Amino acid sequence: MRxxxxxxxAVLSERRLEVLRxxxxxxxxxxxxxxxxxxxxxxxxxxxxxxxxxxxxxxxxEGFIAQPHTSAGRIPTDKxxxxxxxxxxxxxxxxxxxxxxxxxxxxxxxxxxxxVARTVRLLAQLTRQVAVVQYPSLTRxxxxxxxxxxxxxxxxxxxxxxxxxxxxxRMVDCPAPFGETSLADxxxxxxxxxxxxxxADVPQLVQDLPESFEQxxxxxxxxxxxxxxxTLVEETEERLMIGGTANLTRFxxxxxxxxxxxxxxLEEQVxxxxxxxxxxxxGMTVRIGxxxxxxxxxxxxxxxxxxxxxxxxxxxxxxxxxTRMDYPGTMGAVRAVARYVGQILAES
Numbered sequence: 591m592r593x594x595x596x597x598x599x600a601v602l603s604e605r606r607l608e609v610l611r612x613x614x615x616x617x618x619x620x621x622x623x624x625x626x627x628x629x630x631x632x633x634x635x636x637x638x639x640x641x642x643x644x645x646x647x648x649x650x651x652e653g654f655i656a657q658p659h660t661s662a663g664r665i666p667t668d669k670x671x672x673x674x675x676x677x678x679x680x681x682x683x684x685x686x687x688x689x690x691x692x693x694x695x696x697x698x699x700x701x702x703x704x705x706v707a708r709t710v711r712l713l714a715q716l717t718r719q720v721a722v723v724q725y726p727s728l729t730r731x732x733x734x735x736x737x738x739x740x741x742x743x744x745x746x747x748x749x750x751x752x753x754x755x756x757x758x759x760r761m762v763d764c765p766a767p768f769g770e771t772s773l774a775d776x777x778x779x780x781x782x783x784x785x786x787x788x789x790a791d792v793p794q795l796v797q798d799l800p801e802s803f804e805q806x807x808x809x810x811x812x813x814x815x816x817x818x819x820x821t822l823v824e825e826t827e828e829r830l831m832i833g834g835t836a837n838l839t840r841f842x843x844x845x846x847x848x849x850x851x852x853x854x855x856l857e858e859q860v861x862x863x864x865x866x867x868x869x870x871x872x873g874m875t876v877r878i879g880x881x882x883x884x885x886x887x888x889x890x891x892x893x894x895x896x897x898x899x900x901x902x903x904x905x906x907x908x909x910x911x912x913t914r915m916d917y918p919g920t921m922g923a924v925r926a927v928a929r930y931v932g933q934i935l936a937e938s
Contacts, residue, residue, distance in 0.1 A: 608635060609645045610654055611678045614666050618916055621843075623663025668879030668913060671891070675876050675917050682918035684926050688716075696930050702726070702755040706831050709907060709931055714834025716923040719911035722862050722894075725829040726754035726904040726935070728822065733784045733792065736818065738777045743767035746814060750821055754904055754935045762817045764810040772807050776814065789822045830862055837911075844889065844912035851886035856910065861887075866894045866906035874921060879913045889913060893920050897928040898935065907931070 612633040616624045626642040629635065635642060646664055649655045654670035657663075666674065684692070695712055699705040706723050713721035737749040744767050750758040779802065783795045796818070800811040835856060842849055855861050861884050867875055877892045891913045896903025907928055909920060 605635070605637065606645045606649055607673070607678060608633075609642060610649055610666070610670060610674060613646075613649075613655055613664060614671065614674045614678075617665050618914055621914070623658055623665050625663040628663075666913075668881070671878045671913055671917070672881075675878065680918055681874075681925060682916075682922040684922055689926065692716075692927060692930050696927075696934055699934065702757070705755070705931065705934055709927060710831045710833035713907065713909055713924065713927055714837060716927070717909045717911070717920050718837050718840070719834060719909040719915070719920065720832065720837060720856060721834045721907075721909050722830060722832050722866060723907040724863070724866055724905040725831075726752065726756050726898075728752065728756070728758075728789060730898075730902065730904045731756065732786055732788050735785060736777070736780050738773050738780075738814065740768070740770055740773055744810075746773065748814060748817055748821070750818065754898075758821050760817050760821055762814050764813055766806065766810055768807065768810045772803075772810075776803070776811055780815075780818075792822055793819055830859065830866075832856065832862065834909075841912045841914070844914050852890060855884050855886035865892050865910065866908055874925060875908075876917065876921065891915050891917075893917070893924050895924050895928045897932045904935075 609629065612629050612635065613624045616622075616628065616632065626639050626646055629642055629646075630637075630639045637645075646655065649670070650657065650664060653667060654673060655664040656667050658665055692712060696705065696708055699708050702725070706725060709723045710721045713719075713723070731752040731754055733750070734753050735751045737747075737751070739747040739749070741747055741761075744764040746762040746764060746768065748760045748762055750760075752758075779799065780796065783799070784792050787795060796815050799815060800808040803811050835853065838845075838849055838852060845852060864884070865877070865882065865887070874893070874895045879891065880888045882888060882890060882892060887910070889912065890910050892908060892910050893915075894906050894908030896906050898904040908924055911920070
């Protein structure tokens with residue numbers, strides 16, 4: 591008898607999940623509260639309208655759907671969207687033409703800034719949401735090359751190039767003139783130690799480098815190395831680009847009272863970085879409504895994923911939009927774009 595009861599409850603639970611799926615799909619598509627009559631007409635639920643009404647009442651009691659105003663229809667709550675994403679929504683694959691369009695658009699990028707700018711535009715166009723792309727983090731990068739260029743007898747330009755294509759430039763005022771031969775020697779010795787190494791390892795790798803130079807050159811070598819190490823530890827990973835903010839104006843009725851708090855929150859870099867989450871968490875994350883700690887964003891959802899040139903993510907990208915979002919389609923687009931950006935960085 592107990593086994594039979596469990597089976598009945600499982601069937602009942604599965605059916606209610608199907609009803610919830612139908613409500614979310616219809617509400618996202620029509621922007622109108624969904625009634626039991628419309629559900630039975632548009633979806634093959636295999637049960638009577640009365641049974642659907644009972645299931646909707648149970649879903650409402652459990653907090654998955656709610657009745658706005660005095661409408662006969664229901665809309666999903668944050669809790670309902672969360673269940674939909676966790677248990678019901680698969681990631682909608684992109685079509686072959688969509689995948690080709692992504693690849694062709696991103697393949698035309700000439701440098702890292704162009705890659706990020708194109709990615710923002712692409713994400714905003716594909717999802718019709720606000721796109722946010724974080725620049726690759728220096729702390730999770732490796733050194734591809736260090737270039738030293740003489741600008742004057744006692745002035746050097748240091749150029750740091752990372753494995754993700756990021757370029758950082760610094761001017762170094764040396765304590766004494768430094769000849770081209772000495773500069774070439776420092777460049778060669780420095781690259782032999784740091785190329786291909788993680789940034790965190792560089793300080794230890796170069797700490798005894800000044801001692802290998804003549805006494806007169808050690809001050810300049812130490813100054814150049816100090817500038818390099820300062821570049822490595824700067825919080826320059828807190829760079830990101832945002833685009834498609836105008837897309838939110840299409841969803842004005844999705845935000846209580848006004849869209850202004852959302853726009854103000856999106857102007858704050860720190861808020862956006864917290865929304866995307868830690869880059870090391872490379873998996874797909876979806877935060878819905880009140881799961882977003884910032885008060886101005888409690889009527890929005892965030893879909894984010896890590897991207898990188900290898901197995902480890904070096905940054906995050908994602909979209910921000912109203913909770914009434916096409917989650918399977920948005921998740922599919924975000925994942926696909928992240929994969930292509932990672933391939934470009936790996937090949938750059």
